[in-house]
Amino acid sequence: MKNAKNYISVVICGTGGQGIFTLTKIIHALSESKGLKCLSSSFKGGAQKHGSVHSEIKIFTENTTTYKNFSVQLLPGELDVILAAEPHECLRFQHLFHENTKMIVNTHEDKLFVTRFKPEESIHPVPLIKQLKQKVVLEDFNLLAQQKHQSQKMANYEIMHAALENKFLPFTKKEFEQIFMNTLISKI
């Protein structure tokens, strides 16, 4: 039995170009604005696009002066929240789920390239996710972003919105809006 944790563990996952690292930075900024310590480690492969990308994040909810000494990885069965910009990528982190893991999952797929040569390896992730026991918010966030903002690139914004709407993270929508705007401005 693990010790009670003093952090909320989060995975943000998707494929290259979906704004995973932007969301990671935003969570850092949100944590900082609320006086919370935050540690993250990001992963990307060599490809410029369509590769698996994820960040593992720990948002320390208690004043942990030694937070820098903590592992940058998560243990199986301890993931609190997953924000998945792509459904295949969500399933890559099954080993981290516990029964109360909260999930926001984009149903818009970035098809696995290998399946065009090996169709037998193709899976349909959305029905599989529906079989999971966890609380899952499933939506086509790309379509939602296109409808609301005329740009699929805003899908990550809508994913974060959904997480805050469902109170999966210790931040408010207003706090997020402010940080998001600042992040966008700094990119221009």
Add this chain to the structure above:
Amino acid sequence: MNRKQLLNGNEAIAWGAAAAGVNYFSHYPGSPVNFVEPSLKKIAQEYHLDIKFNDAINEHIASLGAAGASYCGARSMVVMKHVGLNIAADPLNYIGYTGVKGGMVIVVGTDPGANSSTGEEDVHWYVPQFNFPLFEPTSISEIFEFTQKAFELSEEFQIPVLLFIPGRICHNSDMISLPELSKNDLAKVFEFEQDKDRYINVGKRAVTNHRKLVEKINHIGSKNKYYQNYFNNQAKTGIVTRGITFGHAYESILQLNLSEKLDLLHAEMIYPLGKEKILEFSKGKEELIFIEDQDGFLEYLVKMNCFNEIEARVEGKSVFPAYGEITFDQVYQFLAHKFQINVDSTTAPIFEVPERLGTFCEGCPHTASYFAIDRVMKPIQGITGGDIGCSSLPPFRADWLLCMNSGIGISLGISQVSNQPLVSTGGDGSFFHAGILAILNAVQNKINIIHIVFDNRTIAMTGHQLSPSTSINYHILLKSIGVDRVIETYAFKSEQLQKTIEEEMDKDGVRVIWVKGNCAMMPDEVMQERRKTLTPKIDSTKCADCRLCYEKLACPAINLNESTGGFYIESDSCMRCGVCFEICPNEAITVYKNEER
């Protein structure tokens, strides 16, 4: 006044260098340390720092440049990834003999787990060969702090200092309190002072300088107090970590409530070994367990230096593997098992998900190039020599994937012993790194070879650094070194490349086919204009399901609609390169002007 900023590992290195007053920076880009240079350039611009930058064509030159600057008294930094240390090893072996004047820091991004490399070689074994001190920071704040310490140590002892940082930590992020930077000292004059005893290393002089280096490193070792102790120093079991395994061990001990039962020693300076500290830690212990990635360098150092002086039983690589990254879960499960704590064991995932292997971007010139190469080589069971970089994505397009210039290098050997049809390939980055030397080698040895250079005008995979192909007349360069034929083609005219390869297969000599086509992330004006004004569409009434565009060209913008069974072009991601239009045998791809739709 200090301010807080979110930094990742690369940015922390850059900030550490800037705070240390770095005067000279050289590098060869490579993940996970490919963003140090742009970060430092940004800082230099913002704070008006006078830093000389050398975007070197390889790590050998980058290291020598940094040494040269340091010999003049400038603080210099050179950055490379782990495999680059193989290229830099020649000069680094002898810079220790000459010593340095201005601090010289060598940053190496390592890659246990080979997340962004073709291999996970453990470069620690170079360290006792070079005889340079080595720091291994484990957090963003440590990177920032140790980069500065490295410069100080380097200048104090006039010896280069190494910083190894694994990919996992390079991609960490944390808020760091940063100092205000003032303009660095422009008034300082950097001058090279001639000193033959120091810089001319041959015979007895070389041995003398080697002796001095050994004495220096031993002296640093005797003062090495860069270790941190945690938990119970009276415990009978000691854990020793370096690098990223420290965090795994620290948190595992907390989560398993083992803080009374374990003593944790974390090594910050790995080499030279602080023997006194190690012996002090091991006193009274019944066992020492080393938890470190890869080959177990620290365990080896301790066993070698403390032979017969440690009574405790020592374990490390007997319980942790020498390959892959050691994960948090591995350390957690190991400690739980050792202390007989009942924890949930790791369960296999319910649903398997295939790995996402690399792929070309939509509109990548390599997509069209490989389509042409395959059309020539596959029917004749020809061999395609592969290099690294974006041209190696997806990994199965060429016949091997090893290291830079393995495309031409291995092809030369095959050409000399076999008559099989063969083309070698490589990017413009590889060409300027050392590929040109391989071509010169082919000319000198009269080897029959066709080498295809993919010139997308950038070093794309590592962050789009500028390629020398944008400013050098490669045609004159190649002809001047004796290449028999230099043929230029355009990547997005696939049939042209195919025809060129077919024609050249019948000839002898050294032939270079220079294939030009901008990286899809940096499209030229023609493609940018097409993207704004044109939309391609697959006409399902004409499509004969030949799958040429989907499987052979394998453009990621062309997808299969599983419900209808038809193919479609993802308009948002299509770069309008025009290749599918060109190759479709059924004229099923129509291009509309946007106002027509």
